[in-house]
Amino acid sequence: MRRPTGGPVKVTVDGIPLDLPAGTSGIDAVFAAGRDVPYFCAHSYLSPVGACRMCLVEAGTPRKGKDGELEKDENGEVKIFYFPKPMASCTMQATEGMHIKTAATSEVVAKSQAGMMEFTLINHPLDCPTCDKGGACELQDRAFEYGYGASRFGFDRRHADKHYPLSDFVILDQERCIHCKRCVRYFEEVPGQEVLDFIERGGHTFIDTQEGGLPTGFSGNITDICPVGALLDNVARFRGRNWEYDHTPTTCTLCPVGCAITVDARNGRLERIVGRENRDVNEMWICDAGRFGHSFASEGRLTRPLIREDGKLREADWDEAMAAMNRGLAGVHPSHLGLFVAADSTLEEGVALERLAAQLGTGNVDHWPRYAAQLTAPTATLTDVAQADAVVVIGADLGEEAPVVELRILEALRGGILPTEFDHGTAIADLRLTERPARTPEKLAVIGRESGLWRHAGIRAASNGHNAVARLLRPDTDELRAALALLEGAKQPVVILGADVLGSGTEALAAQVSELASRTGAKVLAIPAGANSAGLAALGLLPRDGAAGYAGLGDAPAAFLSRLDPVGQGLGLPRGFTVVHDTHLTETAKRADVVLPAVTNYEKRGTTVNLEGRFLALEQAALEAGEGADLIRTLTALAGALGVRPGVRGLKSAQAALHERLGVRVDGLPERGALNLNVTRAAAPAGVPYTPQLWKPRMRPVTREGETWVERTRQLVEEKWALPMYVPQPVQPGGDD
Amino acid sequence: MANSDKAALYRQWVELLGWLEQEAAVRGLSTEKVADFPDYIYRMERPYDLPTTVMSVSVGRGGQALLVAAVSPRHVDLGGVSLRLMGGSKHWHLHAGEGGLLEGKRPFTRERLGALLDGALQGRSTLAV
Numbered sequence: 001m002r003r004p005t006g007g008p009v010k011v012t013v014d015g016i017p018l019d020l021p022a023g024t025s026g027i028d029a030v031f032a033a034g035r036d037v038p039y040f041c042a043h044s045y046l047s048p049v050g051a052c053r054m055c056l057v058e059a060g061t062p063r064k065g066k067d068g069e070l071e072k073d074e075n076g077e078v079k080i081f082y083f084p085k086p087m088a089s090c091t092m093q094a095t096e097g098m099h100i101k102t103a104a105t106s107e108v109v110a111k112s113q114a115g116m117m118e119f120t121l122i123n124h125p126l127d128c129p130t131c132d133k134g135g136a137c138e139l140q141d142r143a144f145e146y147g148y149g150a151s152r153f154g155f156d157r158r159h160a161d162k163h164y165p166l167s168d169f170v171i172l173d174q175e176r177c178i179h180c181k182r183c184v185r186y187f188e189e190v191p192g193q194e195v196l197d198f199i200e201r202g203g204h205t206f207i208d209t210q211e212g213g214l215p216t217g218f219s220g221n222i223t224d225i226c227p228v229g230a231l232l233d234n235v236a237r238f239r240g241r242n243w244e245y246d247h248t249p250t251t252c253t254l255c256p257v258g259c260a261i262t263v264d265a266r267n268g269r270l271e272r273i274v275g276r277e278n279r280d281v282n283e284m285w286i287c288d289a290g291r292f293g294h295s296f297a298s299e300g301r302l303t304r305p306l307i308r309e310d311g312k313l314r315e316a317d318w319d320e321a322m323a324a325m326n327r328g329l330a331g332v333h334p335s336h337l338g339l340f341v342a343a344d345s346t347l348e349e350g351v352a353l354e355r356l357a358a359q360l361g362t363g364n365v366d367h368w369p370r371y372a373a374q375l376t377a378p379t380a381t382l383t384d385v386a387q388a389d390a391v392v393v394i395g396a397d398l399g400e401e402a403p404v405v406e407l408r409i410l411e412a413l414r415g416g417i418l419p420t421e422f423d424h425g426t427a428i429a430d431l432r433l434t435e436r437p438a439r440t441p442e443k444l445a446v447i448g449r450e451s452g453l454w455r456h457a458g459i460r461a462a463s464n465g466h467n468a469v470a471r472l473l474r475p476d477t478d479e480l481r482a483a484l485a486l487l488e489g490a491k492q493p494v495v496i497l498g499a500d501v502l503g504s505g506t507e508a509l510a511a512q513v514s515e516l517a518s519r520t521g522a523k524v525l526a527i528p529a530g531a532n533s534a535g536l537a538a539l540g541l542l543p544r545d546g547a548a549g550y551a552g553l554g555d556a557p558a559a560f561l562s563r564l565d566p567v568g569q570g571l572g573l574p575r576g577f578t579v580v581h582d583t584h585l586t587e588t589a590k591r592a593d594v595v596l597p598a599v600t601n602y603e604k605r606g607t608t609v610n611l612e613g614r615f616l617a618l619e620q621a622a623l624e625a626g627e628g629a630d631l632i633r634t635l636t637a638l639a640g641a642l643g644v645r646p647g648v649r650g651l652k653s654a655q656a657a658l659h660e661r662l663g664v665r666v667d668g669l670p671e672r673g674a675l676n677l678n679v680t681r682a683a684a685p686a687g688v689p690y691t692p693q694l695w696k697p698r699m700r701p702v703t704r705e706g707e708t709w710v711e712r713t714r715q716l717v718e719e720k721w722a723l724p725m726y727v728p729q730p731v732q733p734g735g736d737d
Numbered sequence: 738m739a740n741s742d743k744a745a746l747y748r749q750w751v752e753l754l755g756w757l758e759q760e761a762a763v764r765g766l767s768t769e770k771v772a773d774f775p776d777y778i779y780r781m782e783r784p785y786d787l788p789t790t791v792m793s794v795s796v797g798r799g800g801q802a803l804l805v806a807a808v809s810p811r812h813v814d815l816g817g818v819s820l821r822l823m824g825g826s827k828h829w830h831l832h833a834g835e836g837g838l839l840e841g842k843r844p845f846t847r848e849r850l851g852a853l854l855d856g857a858l859q860g861r862s863t864l865a866v
């Protein structure tokens with residue numbers, strides 16, 4: 001646990017004595033005591049501002065008399081001088097000897113909180129039954145817990161614009177906003193974009209943007225942090241109520257960061273993804289692709305095997321597919337079979353593939369995308385990045401390669417303050433985080449092409465990737481000299497390498513990176529090409545014995561491809577019998593001899609290794625996958641068709657094999673995953689160039705036809721404002737209940 | 738508010754909605770319903786006697802509201818019609834009069850609405866984008 005340094009202070013909450021790290025906020029003192037205080041505007045990873053006044057407590061401190069001794073009361077006890085008014089506990093520091101009273105012990109606090117609750121609800125629209133946040137709303141919960149449960153307010157409420165799309169992904173309801181400012185602070189403090197703000201003042205205040213919309217990148221996080229239903233996920237709009245979803249905590253595998261996410265499914269469909277906290281990886285933030293790019297998991301899925309008959313693919317069952325594979329592979333020597341898988345396959349799937357390849361005696365195994373270089377410099381973790389005093393990014397477009405790394409870099413630029421951790425979790429209000437934080441762009445150098453990070457960097461050097469590291473070692477421009485000096489002068493420097501460097505990596509690259517690391521003391525974060533390239537490289541799933549690998553696919557006499565689309569990629573088909581295992585009917589699948597339905601990574605149990613070498617668990621969400629199977633089961637079928645009994649037949653045996661192979665136990669990984677920097681990652685020439693692309697075409701949200709939520713008043717005028725359902729009825733005697 | 742005033746208020750609101758729709762169209766602006774009365778949506782079997790279900794509408798351009806017009810729900814104390822220029826910090830409060838909506842003592846006419854919309858457009862066009 002990371003705790004701030006500084007001696008403990010003694011604080012008493014509702015009579016409970018506590019020793020807390022210096023600098024603890026009042027609200028965290030209350031939670032540390034196991035007591036509760038309602039709050040809206042405080043948020044663990046944002047600056048506390050005391051806007052909502054919901055977290056009021058009574059607080060007091062001892063006072064020293066003229067003699068320098070603490071003043072005592074008539075009983076000789078240290079006297080506590082209470083502040084004259086209730087204090088916002090989120091912006092108040094708990095100081096030595098402070099006493100805090102919550103609603104549990106103070107009438108004043110209970111009344112203040114109920115009063116604040118009443119204020120906050122005064123202008124709130126009556127939308128709960130149609131509000132997507134309903135059931136998971138902080139305002140509802142706090143009103144239920146701390147409010148009076150009755151309204152004395154007889155006047156009209158605030159009217160403003162509703163269901164107003166700020167972008168394709170985020171929808172705003174200005175009436176529901178309680179002016180907590182979390183979203184505004186988020187944009188300013190986390191991605192460093194000033195795109196959202198309050199407009200007007202007083203009761204008329206509303207949220208809007210002058211930019212004509214929100215930039216795609218990290219905008220979706222505001223839908224997680226808005227305590228009410230003002231900012232909502234437009235992709236998941238009106239799909240289900242919060243309590244109706246099956247929530248599956250798992251790991252995002254769209255890029256190698258491996259953010260913690262929760263997948264919300266309902267009736268077998270993936271309806272929503274929300275961010276989940278992992279302090280060591282993504283803290284609480286995820287990127288827009290990871291959040292909104294999930295439509296493919298429930299749209300246009302392959303649900304049954306297909307086999308080619310008379311030149312056409314027809315639906316079949318797994319037995320028929322196995323028979324077809326048996327016939328098609330009859331003339332092929334097993335050692336000539338190429339086995340190629342997507343680089344986001346799990347470790348378990350990888351080890352099953354490795355075992356089967358060994359049994360078949362084929363060296364033509366590969367995963368894609370991956371890079372050729374094998375680096376030996378010490379690896380930086382994401383926390384190292386956040387706390388670095390110098391960051392040099394070379395040849396990376398983080399927005400396409402590993403978006404959350406960008407947020408961790410920006411965190412370093414605003415001081416690398418990681419909120420304290422308590423037994424009750426991450427600090428609710430860390431007083432070291434400040435609004436409109438000072439940033440230090442001079443700590444960041446970006447070498448390469450222009451990218452989203454470019455404008456945050458104090459040093460910018462245009463360069464093409466392939467010799468960027470070599471040039472940095474022997475700088476020939478002022479910018480490169482400045483970047484090298486930055487690294488050399490820093491205590492905890494980090495170098496981040498992206499696709500432009502790694503993709504064109506020559507053999508010399510590893511040596512250059514090592515030289516740079518040892519010369520400057522920098523740790524190196526090389527962003528792998530695929531979400532689990534690091535894990536699959538650790539398993540050595542690379543072409544051996546002179547085999548050509550994925551790049552030489554066209555020459556393979558027969559091939560099995562799992563979730564790869566070489567035809568769509570312009571690589572062509574293997575010349576012989578082809579089996580494709582995929583979630584969708586890709587261009588390659590359309591030309592394959594046998595197509596086997598796959599499952600997405602949202603539906604897998606298994607393990608992935610992220611860019612820093614952290615083993616993270618995938619859990620299975622309840623999605624409708626028809627007869628889709630993961631790679632382990634599919635390889636078992638392939639082995640069956642070849643008359644081989646596979647060594648790995650299920651998750652358990654895969655995990656046992658992994659333990660044997662890597663010396664790592666992957667069953668029962670801790671919440672935050674397990675960092676393992678000792679696993680060696682094998683490398684081999686890659687052959688196929690790779691341009692990172694975060695949003696794959698399939699991930700674009702589907703606009704559902706005929707779903708418009710905006711009704712034109714014209715229709716109402718033309719229909720003479722007739723009520724659609726109004727039938728005059730006599731009032732029921734006895735009232736209506 | 739007396740019941741007869743209420744009836745007048747909602748009659749005049751419906752008239753205003755018609756003006757809004759037409760005056761907006763003349764200026765190439767869109768009109769959208771923003772919200773229905775909660776008291777209509779959640780009324781269950783309780784009787785409902787207002788001439789419209791529409792509580793608020795927006796007049797906008799390019800998807801962004803320029804002006805929001807709203808009327809108070811029927812159970813509200815001191816009810817009236819409100820017009821607000823979004824982002825302009827301008828707010829007009831209208832109440833029911835014998836011959837039509839009143840802005841204080843001044844009759845709120847269709848011409849007056851047109852002038853407000855023209856002003857809104859002018860303000861919009863002078864905004865730095």
Ligand code: SF4
Binds near residue numbers: 176179207228
């Ligand atoms: S939109 Fe939500 S997060 Fe933003 S200020 Fe309003 S209530 Fe807070």
Ligand code: SF4
Binds near residue numbers: 252255256289290403
């Ligand atoms: S940064 Fe990467 S792992 Fe995180 S949500 Fe985005 S795509 Fe997923």
Ligand code: FES
Binds near residue numbers: 041054088
């Ligand atoms: S004032 Fe909002 S949480 Fe303290």
